[in-house]
Amino acid sequence: MREIEDFTLIGKTILRREDSYLLRGKAQFLDDLPEPRGLIHLAFVLSPHASAEILAIDTAAARALPGVIDVLTGEDLAADVPPYAPVIELAGYRGVARPVVARGRVRHVGEYVAVILAESPYAAQDALDLVGVEYEPLPAVATIADGLAPGAPVVHEALGDNVIFRTRFATEGFEARFAAGEVVLEEEFSLGRVTGVMIEPRGCMAWPDPIATGITLWTSTQIPHIVRTAIAEHLGMAEANLRVVTPAVGGGFGTKCHLYPDEILVVALARRYGRAVKWVQDRREDLLTNVHAREHVLRLRVAVGRDGVIAAADLDVRTNCGAYPNHPFSPTLEATAAVRMMPGPYRIRAYRYEAASVLTHTAPTGAYRGTGQPSAFLAIEGMMDRIGRRLGLDPAEVRRRNVVRPEDFPYVNVVGVRYDTGSYLPSLERGLEMIGYDAFRRAQPADRLVDGRYRGIGICNYTEVSGTGAPGWRVRGFARMPGFDSSRVVVEPDGRVAVYVSQADAGQGHFTTFAQIAADRLGVAWEDVTVIEGDTAKTPYGTGTFASRGSVVGGGSVIRGSAKVGEKIRRIAGYMLGCEPSRLALGGGRVFDRDDPGRGLTLREVAETAYSMNNLPLPQGEEHGLEATDYYDPPMVTMANGTHVVEVAVDPDDGRVEILRYAVVHDCGRVINPKIVAGQVHGATVQGIGEALMEEIVYDGGGQHLNASLLDYLIPTAMDAPDLALGHIETPSIDTVAGIKGAAEGGLTGAVPAIANAVGDALAGLGVSITRVPLRPSTIVGLIAAARAARAGAA
C-alpha cells in the first residue's frame, strides 16, 4: 500500500456528532421508530423444555382473545417458511437446519413453539398464557461431556451423534519436535458460557412497501447485507425486493451479527398478511434465545526446553454449540478461531490441534467479542505462567523468550497467518514498566499475603485478529461472509460530500470517524461530510460491523473511494483551469495549484461543471457526476496486539477478587480518532472483567436455563470497573490502507487471561491452580478450601 502521510484529520480526536441526538433522546432505535398503520405485534411462545416432543398445541383460547389476529405454529408456517442453515464449505462440518418455529420437536429452552399476532404488545402478551402446549419431555444433554458420552441422547438424529464439526491439523514432523522438548506440561482450561447483553435487546419490523412490491425490514443488526441475502435466498424473494435498514443499534458485540428466526418470520408474515409486522425482544428472551458464546474446554500440552522456550504445542479444543448452528458462522467459528489463534504472539513452530463442536440441548452459541481469542489466550498465557513456575523462571521472562521479536516481522505463523507488523516485545515491556512489575516482584512476600489478602500479578500478551478479508473467511469455509466492505463517495452538486458505507454502526462512532476520514482525504470541512450506512438500498454491498473490521475495511474503503473522487475532481478542475491535474491539491474545500495556491476552484464550482449546472464543458471522455464506488477486500487478517498487566488482591475469607491496578498497552496501528479507540479499549476490558469474574449463563444438567434475568446473570457495573492506565503504541500495518488495524476486541481478549493469571499468581502459594473462568467468589472460596484440604491430607 502506498504510504499516506499528509493526514490532517485522521489521528485527531473529534467529538462525536451522533451524541447530539443520542443525548437528547432523539435517536431512533428499533422500538422508537414511528409505527405504520395496521401494525401487527408478535410474541413468541417459548419452549419450557430442553428436549421434548410437541404432542399438541391448542390455540383456540388465545385466538378468541380480543386483539389477537392469529396464532401460528410451526405446522402453519411449514409451507412458506422452511428451516434455515448457514452455508459452510469446510471439511468436517455436517450441517443441520433450524426451524423458524419448532415443528414436532423442541431442542432447547426458549425455542419458538408458536407465534401470536396481535393488535398491541399487551394483547400479544396476554395471549401467550392462553396457548396450551402438550409436551412429552425427552432426555437432554447440556454439557460438552454429556453430549459426548457414549449412549448420550442425540440432538439431531440424522447426524447419529452430537459432534457437528471436527477438524485436525499437525505440522510436519510434529511428534519428533514434541519429543525433543525437555519438559512436558499439560493443563485443561475452560470458560463459562456468556452472552453479549446489549442494553438494547434485539427487535425487527417488516413493512410492505405501499408503492412498490418490496418489503423493508428494519432490524437491530450488525450485518444488514448478509441478513438481506439470507432472507431473500430463504424466502425465494428477489433480493432487490427486500431492503434491510438498521435504525440506531443499541450495542452489538457479535450477538447481533447473526440471522435470527424472528427476522425471517416478520418478513414472511408481512408478505403473507400485507401488513407491517413488528417484534421487540425482552430481556428474558435475550438471555434465553440470543446466541451465547464460549463454553470452551481447551486441553493444552506443551513441550518446553529448560530455557522456557516452547518446542511444540498440542491443543485440543471442544466447544458447546447448543442445539442448532448459528447463521452465518455455524459452530465452526469459535472452534477454528480458538485453535488458529492459540499461537498468538509466540514463536510456536511445531503445532498440532484438534477441534470439535458438540451439539447439546441448549441455546445456540455464536460470535461474541473476542471470538475464540479469550479462550486461546487463557490457555497459552496460563501455560506461560506454569512454565515459569515449573522451571523457576519469572513469568515475564518466559514470555520474553517466546515472543515474536521485532526483527522477525513480517512473520508468518504456524497456521499460515501473516503478522505484517507488531510491537509484541515493546508492548510487553511497556506494560511491565507501567505496573512497576520488577518492584512488585521484589516486594511480593513468598506467601503473597499482604494485609490478609493474597496479592498477585497477571500478564496477557495478545494478538487481535482484525479486518478479516475474503481470503480469511474462505480459508475457514464461511460461504456467506463476503469479507470486503465498500463505500460510495459523492461530491454532491452543492459541493458537500455524502459517504455511503456498507457497514452498520452499533455505537462505534462511524458517523464521526468515516466523515473524519473523507474530510481528511478530500480536503473539506468535517461538518460538510454526511455519512449514510445501515441501509441496503442506499449503500453498496458489504460484510458489516463485527470482528474489529469497521475501521480497517470500512475506513480503508472510504480512503480509497475518496481518493478516486479526488482524481476526478483534479481532472475536471485541471480542464477548467487549463493546467495538469497532477499539479492540483485538495484542501480548504478547494482544489488548487500546489505552486500557486491562489489559483484554484471551490469544490462547488467543480461540482457545477460535473453536474452540468453551468455552460462549461467536461474534459473529453469524462462522464457526468462526481462520485466513486470502492470495494475494498483487505488481507486475510490484520493483526493488532497488546498487553494487559493487572494486580489483584484475593480475599481468602469471602473469595472476592479486587483489581488494584490495571495497565493496558494496545497497538491498533494507525489511529483514526484516539478518544474513540480508548473507548473501545475501556469497554472491551470491562467486558473481559465481567467474563473473568462474574458472568456465566447457567444450565442445569437437564438443559434448564437457570439465570435468565439481569439479577442472576451479572454484568459489570461502575463499581466493578477499575481505573485503567492506557499505554498507546502505534505500529501501522504495511498491508492495509493507511496502516489501520482493528481495536474493538483486544480489551476483552487481554483481560480474561490476565485476571485469571493474576488470581493464579496470588494463590500459587496455596497450591491453587486457576483453570476456569468465571472466578466468582464462591468458586475461589471452594478452590482455596480444596487446596488447604489437600495440603492437610498430604501433611
Add this chain to the structure above:
Amino acid sequence: MSRARVTVRLTVNGRAYVREVEPRYLLADFLRHELGLTGTHIGCEHGVCGACTVLIDGKTGRSCLQFAAALDGASITTVEGIAGEGPLHPVQEAFHEAHALQCGYCTPGFLMTTIEFLAANPDPTRDQIRQALTNNMCRCTGYLNIIEAVEDAARRLRAQEGGA
C-alpha cells in the same frame, strides 16, 4: 384481565397530559407510546438495567416498573426535558466531551441518575460517583468515561452555581 381504562393526568417535562389507559399500562409505555417520548428506553423490564430511569417528582424511578395510573398527578422529567430544544445541559455537555456514550441506548438513564446525584452531591469523590452509577448498566463504555463525565459535570454545575 380488565380492559377498563382509567384517566391518568401527568405533567411531563412541564406540559400537562390527560390520557385514558389500561390500569396496568406501564409508565415507560405511556411516555413512549402515548406521548411519543421515545428517549426513555427499555432494557430489561425488571428494574435492573436503569435505561428507563426518569425523574418522578424530582426523584429517579424505573419507568418500566411503575404503572402510569398509580402516578396520577405526578410530574415526570424525561431525557427530552433536560434541555428541551435549547443548548445542552451541563451534564449532557460533559458526557459529550468525555466520550461517555457509545451506542447511547443506556445514556438517557445515566443522565437522569447523574442529574439527581449531583443535585444532592455537588462535589463527589470518584468512589461516590461509582456507587451512584450502579443504578445503571452500560455495556459499551466500561464506565470510565462516564465517571469522568460526572466529575466534569459536577465542576460545570458548581461553576454555574458560583457564577449565578
